[in-house]
Amino acid sequence: MSKVFIALQANEDSRCIVDAIVADNPEATVNLQPAMVKIDMPGRLVIRRTSIEERLGRDFDLQEVQVHLISLSGHVDETEDELTLSWDR
Amino acid sequence: MDMNVKKKLGLKEKYALMTRSLGWETSYEPMDAVFPQTRYEGIRIHDWDKWEDPFRLTMDAYWKYQAEKERKLYAIVDAYAQNNGHLGVTDARYINALKIFLSAVPSLEYNAHRGFARLGRELPGVGPQIACQMQAIDEIRHAQTQIHSLSNYNRFYNGFHDWKHMNDRLWYLSVPKSFFEDACTCGPFEFIIAIGFSFEYVLTNLVFVPFISGAAYNGDMGAMTFGFSAQSDEARHMTLGLEVIKFMLEQDPANLPIIQAWIDKWVWRGVRLLSIVAMLMDYMLPKRIMSWKEAWEVYFEENGMALFKDLARYGIKVPDCVELIKKEKDHLSHQAWNAFYTAGKMTNFHTWLPTEEEMDWLSSKYPDTFDRLYRPRFEHYREMEKQGKRFYNTTLPMLCQVCQIPMLFTEADDPTQISYRQVTHQGDKYHFCSDHCQHIFEREPDKYVEAWLPAHQIWQGNCFAEGADPGAPDFDPLKSVLDYWHLVYGRDNLDFEGSEDQKNFAAWRAQATRN
């Protein structure tokens, strides 16, 4: 199964986003590089709004991820509640 | 960030209302006459409504998030400048990587802006129109933020002073310039496959992710902030590139061979363009996170191949050039640095030989090639430097008619032979760096015979300073060409060792740490 990835700038908000991703995708591997974090995941990676909100302690619109995003791979599907990256369709 | 999140419309509903229902069927003029550019490339589209934008980004949200990105970026750029952040970079040699970046990249971004602005007008579907308009605005933002961030360096260092003038003239800058002009002179569908898919999706990660992370590692917050800020838009562009190709392939099976030929061409064109990034990563970052080869394996071989595996369902094949690229990855950065080091009289940046420690790092990253082929060459140059005979190439290089890179690549299976191809077309000889560039030429010779090749232009006398007399007894052609490029001999070019940049940086850094 091909891997998908998402890379985020390393900052305060993205720390919570990364924690949320790791909690929701136990097989994800987190790769810290200078000023950025790259998360790899076999097949499918799901980012959940509620998991991020729990950690940030405030409301969060998933489209805010765009502000911290560096890159990603896979097919994207975004709703109000989930942002999914996957190679399986 | 203070963002008010009000629950109103759902994302899909909002996207449908604020994007899809902005379009209409024209009635005063037939749709074909309003969108005349979409037929001549042979691509067949039956239903533009099948287009999906996976981010479902509407214009109101677009402006909100882009404004936030800009605020963050300029806060960092200002802080970096106010704090004399340039003195915090690891080593002043690094700044030369930025000279290449500024003279090559903002012009690419600007051309990307032009290309997508044109597509926003020429593609009939409202989904792609909006996505292309957003990308056109993103791309001009990239050009502007790069220029703003790097203008801070221009206040202190040589070589940054006239990047736009140089972009249109300087020999090696014709490589990126001609790449994008090639794309901009294609039809709209080829442009979007060239830039949206082949370049953005398959290749830009290699420019903006490991290299920019490397800039951060070397203390350059200015480049880090514009690089990552640009790349945050790039994630959306990549998604657009992938949607485009799926959409076109699903619309009609007759589209497949046309698209495959474009992918074969543009992946190769893009890979050739990235040769210079290979060199930036392996030779110009004083502190390194990963080698070019490692970055290539992660972002091309792993990530790019996952993409081609996915597209196989449509019949898309991995481009043939991938075989050659696999072999070249062990050589590329070394051959490129060798070319620039020996051309160091004709550059807008300084060159140097890697230190012993850097050579050890290179041999650990390139165990099959570095010690055998490239270390001896650098040691030879070092010996010559010691004897006061620093080696400079005194002739102009032969350029590839398609990628415009000097003939510096070797045969895939024989690193002692320069790879060299030749074709006669209507009585004239044309030269190529590879089979792939030759094939691109043979498919569209009438386009590529028009190439403005800097080396040829210099030979023809078209690149001397204004009013120069090449027949005068004291005429110095190199000096005159440098004048034409707006470069000053001995200040902007030659070795880093002994340069004004080196002296200034050392003096200013000393001032920053004591009275």
Ligand SMILES: [Fe+2]
């Ligand atoms: Fe861009």
Ligand SMILES: [Fe+2]
């Ligand atoms: Fe070429």
